[in-house]
Amino acid sequence: MGCRIQNGSLWRVTMNKITVKLIKYFAFIIALIIALCLIVSSVFLSKFYLESQYNVLESSAKEVYESLITGDLITDINISAVLIKDSSITPLTHGKMGVIPFLRSATTNDFETKGIFKNGMGTEFLYYKLSTNIGDIVVFQNNNYSSNYLNVVYIVLFFIFISAVILSIPLISFIGRKFTKPILELEKVASSISKGDFDVECSVETNDEIETLSNSLMKMAGDLKKKYQLQRDFIANVSHDFKTPLSVIRSYSEAISDGLLDDTSTIHYADEMIKEVDRLNALVMDLLQLSKLQDGAYSLNKELIILSDLVENCVNQFKPIMNKKGISIITSIEPLQINADRRSLQRVLYNFIDNAIKFSYEDSKIEIYTSDKKNSIKLSVKDYGRGIESHLLDEIWDKYYKNSESGGMGLGLPICREILKMHDFEYGAASSTKSGTEFYFFIPKDSILSNKG
Structure with missing residues (x-):
């Protein structure tokens, strides 16, 4: 990077401001994500986990039923199960959750298909009731497992948040420095340009929009x-x-x-x-x-114009000068009827022809002709005079440019440029010191009404 930032305090203050903002935004985003995770875990994850536990209880209840039907001993199920039939409760397993003593007076109507049961000590149990031909089999599981699981999830999310914030501070500081350095360089260059110092250099190589901005800034300075x-x-x-x-x-x-x-x-x-x-x-x-x-204070007064007549009228104004220098003008103009401002377009042609005569040698010729292009008609004024050096072609349309050979303030072509732009006519010039100069503009075909005759 070719720019230098001499004001160290400005660098640090600006960098710190941007870095602090980045840290705030990053921390806010992390906090928002964690909050969403907590909400999702509280609502959806807990619900999903409970459903999975009910499914496990349902499977256990079916295993208990199969064991009762086949007469096998129930030994490998880590839950409590009871059989409720005719208000009689029969323990089926040797659970150690302390739920059986509180079911002595329970009936089958006290239980829905699944839900949460709380004993006299306030301990919650998940249960599932399976209705069978031998009675209702109710299996229980301590609900502390679900609560503990969700607590672990919350703790993990909290530590993820803290870790992310701690790790983000040096990361954001690094990114902040990397991000603000080229911006401060561009700020320094812009400040110099605003003070009239255009001999500035700034080579920012970031391969992104900042580099594009740097290039645009340097072009603007030039x-x-x-x-x-x-x-x-x-x-x-x-x-x-x-x-x-x-x-x-x-x-x-x-x-x-x-x-x-x-x-x-x-x-x-x-x-x-x-x-x-x-x-x-x-x-x-x-x-x-x-x-x-x-x-934009000048408005065009468009009307139907026969292009060949407009060119002929302009040429007639220069006959005394042409006769004096021995210059002949050859015209080949299609009899087009166009919609344009007669007075302003005549000024453009007058200026083009006037320049052609000024730069033509004695006893030479000037050609004025039209040529058909894809979407337009090109009108050209071509001389075979001294020509214009290639590096000056862009300057001739500038209102401050003045050619030492032609004299004057150099306002003719800038006025032509503005007139052609108002007509939406593209324009240009081609020149060579060996073959002369061609001034031209393009008339869009949607501005051409018909061919006369």
Whole structure:
């Protein structure tokens, strides 16, 4: 385990708390099990044991009867037996339980088939009455055997409980230490991350959910470090992109205010100031739109759109730029009728085409086409320009990313990402420094109403 816990007192206090809880829970579970065992033994086990004793008495009564019928001597039965006939009681065995003297006045009606009989001294006997043609044979057995048996069971359960508690204390202490150590390591790492220290290492190897949590925590630290770095870059970019036009506006305003310009220069400077204000306004609007998209404050206004017409309208906006760079755009779009937000989807296509033109070489081509997939239609904007390095592909969708060659604050693709996510369109980019870049998104077929024409 690669983490270090420097605060020893925190370790001991936390470990002790968890260990004490584990011991309490373990002792409670053991006590509950023992209590259930006592209840079961008192109710079911005692009943089962008594039934087994009655069965033994029944068998003994039958043996006595067979002995009386055959005339054999009753010598191997360790119980007391009497024969009750016509209110006359005849001892059949030489029992030593002291029950015979108390049966002198008993009749056959005093006994049910089986039950418990108490003599004058308060001693309890189990009995069983077997009705025969020669009279009722009643056999007896001292009930102390049953009570002693149950007492032994209770004592054994009690010692099991005490032994389990005593043995569980060191076991739970060991488990508590083993269980809390990685948790405290993760707590230390989480505390460091909350303070802005993302260069932490924690290698927990427990082969369970705690190890998975450790890996997730380390991944989170890496992602946060990346985002904080991008956020710092974003602040620097925003400062630069706002500072430059503001400086231009101030310089031109001072020149006009000091009366240093003629009428023609004043008009030119005013036009330049308007352009810089428009640039600032565009940056602010992009920030506001991205914030609305991410906060869910923007709702889509879906309508039926012919995809080929939407692409053609976007392409027409770039004809002056394409003619200047000698770039040709080849389109191959199926005449699909889809259900989407026209304005927001047009923004996505505009951004994809704009990026393709920026990164394309002069006198090259850009392809815009659709391809049929299993459950969707893929729309691609493919250029054959400089391409994007593979390690930057994931960053281009981040709102803080800014490419030095394209300029700007890097808000176009993050806005596209949010728009496509709201449409439930999957998206992506593939690029190579040799073959150019392809931006694409997938239109699910359940969003496609029909093929136009």
